Amino acid sequence: MPVSLLWAVDVYGRVYSLSTAGQQWEHCHDAQMEFKRVTAAQQCCWGIACDNNIYLNVHASDLPVRYQEETYENQRWNPVDGFSERLLPSDRWQWSDVTGLQHQPLDSFRLPSDSWEWEADWYIDENFEGEPTEKGGWTYAIDFPATYTKDKKWNSCVRRRRWLRYRRYKAMDTWSKIPSQQTTLPDPFSDISCGGWEISEEPRGRLSLWAVSLQGKVWFREGIYHQNPEGSLWEEVSLPGEVVQISCGPGDLVWAALWEGQLIVREGIGRDCPKGTSWAVVDSPSPDVGAIHVAVGVNVVWAVTKDNKVWFRRGVNSHNPCGSGWISMVGEMIMVNVGLNDQVWGISCEDRAVYFRQGVTSSELSGKTWKVISVPRDGDRSHSSASANSLQRWRDHKRCRICRSCCSGGGDHPRRGRGQSSLHRQ
Template identity: 80%
Template sequence: MPASLLWAVDVHGRIYSLSSAGQQWELWRDAPMEFKRVTAAQQCCWSLGCDNGIYLNVFASDVPVRYREETYENQRWNPVDGFSERLLPSDRWQWSDVTGLQHQPLHGFQLPSSSWEWEGDWYVDENFEGEPTEKEGWTYSIDFPSTYTKDKKWNSCVRRRRWIRYRRYKAMDTWAKIPSQPMSLPDPFSDISCGGWEVTEEPRGRLSLWAVSLQGKVWFREGICHHNPEGSSWEEVPLPGEVVQISCGPGDLVWAVLWEGKLIVREGITRDCPKGLSWALVEGPSPEVGASHVSVGSSVVWAVTKDNKVWFRRGVNSHNPCGSGWISMVGEMITISVGLHDQVWAVGCEDRAVYFRQGVTFSELSGKTWRAISAPRDGERSHSSASSHQRLETTQVDRCPVCL
């Protein structure tokens, strides 16, 4: 069975992973600093650094991460010069996007971060709709904008050709910092969670990344997919209160904990609207003690209250993301994490050991009992030091359950 990974951060901010095919926690020694949070998906792992920066680790694979940049060169015919760059004032830019509305000169393209490199120089695309064009790649039309053809006709008054250049993501299997936006965010992040890969298969590798700031605001990372693993920008999501922690499942479940201990659920998440439409308020498991942590999977929600009690939410599914009620579970934990196939891990309150929930099945999602994971850290002979992990997430490598 293909291996899967369990991720963890210890109290010193070091990142470890435990493979279902391994016997010990492996330390990621190339980490540039200490980290506060880690969250993972099939193709990558995100982390929140102690410098409040967001870091991305894209796993190496046989399929390179490439992105195609393109721009169009536009010309108009006139009786003196023939086709030239001398356009009418009402025409599009000489160099533009496919619509002609955006100015896109060749020299205006920059790499989005130091994690990318150019594969080569710009070149003319000499194919049009699957057929070769003339050597210089021009396509012709009566006017802008209109339907283009590769054949030049007597009434072809304008022409355009597409220029292409590829860039490749080079920061594989290492922690690369996500560049900040042109304008800095108002306050640092305190929590992150990724998921959403089951919402749609197109575009390939699309993920949802949610973040919480120190002021209790929630942000959504736009544009994450296979050919753009860093995403494009952060968008603030309006809230009914101040959030302290958030969790995103592989599907359309997103839950968050409010400062006063209540919980909110994101509704309206679809293929075309991955960040959803609105929030629904859910009362916490205990009226006397508010929630402190929540974690969601495909069809389950687990929560921990401020007295370290563990709770399971029944009746949760895509049609009813809020569920129907809470069930008290045995055990005292400080954090909890739902992984593949709704399997559950947690960090013990007293011993800080990592626990696995045994007996979780499709027919019994709440499982049967907790079992401590006995695995030494990298370079250590005993398993006692494995008890200082304070935050863990799971990642699937080849769509298989984690087997520990």
């Protein structure tokens, strides 16, 4: 049976995980720094450390993380030298990308961070469209740009060949800092949430990572997929107000809580536009008390208001991301989180313990009642029978509702209370 992990951060910034195959919260001893937030997907876990940097923990698997770098060597024929690196002023660079617009000599490529290593040196690709080329890997055309062939013809005035080099991600099962981009972000991040893996049709496709800064701005991390787990760069997303917290589901649901207590919903998210196009504003569940926290799944939205009341949003789906109305739920929480199969987790306002929502089904997404997960942490000496029974109830519930799914879950985790959790499945 596949193993699922519940991730948590305690008030001291220590990261823990609770496995369906384990007996206790396991301390992530690799984390030498304190964390404020963590958010998980199937293949990785992201976190905001107390040094205000973003860290990534990629879980080791049988499938290595490799990225292919490529560049093209271009030449033109002339009557004196034959094919040579002497190009016309209007031609592309001698070393360029596939379009010829970007200058890419071999020595210009750098590893994006210390988490990568080169597998070997550059080599010539001697295959073209699935067929072998002549030795040297050259393909020929009448001019730049044009249709290339592997056969040299009487009118072949230009040629090019592709050079390849692979880099491998080596920082598996460890927290690695995401390198800062050329443009320094104006202020640190305060919240983070990953999801979006069901938007792509590929089983190890693209991930969406959303972040909130201390000034209430929202950022989207571009270019996260299996071969590039760190992503490429942060892009700011325009807002109708200042955001305090954000939540991203495994599909196309993204909600955020505003400082004023309202909620906003991202619209226009799809395979070709993972960060969406616009925001829609949704009023707080309570007319007198603003919302402070929101959590989304595939077809559910949960919210917590400033008086710690818990609310469930009716009628939420891909065609209607805003839903149709709020339902008041029993219980008081400081935060909630949605994991696999729309399972709900919460941190109790009263005892700061982790609870899960029992009775969540496809026909009753709001569930029936809250059940505490009372198990010891790594290093605790006591393990009562009540704790063991609580863990068994959680496992039984996950077997019938969560482990049936092949997708994974993630969430956001305020650093407050004894444990803030996100669901992660390996």
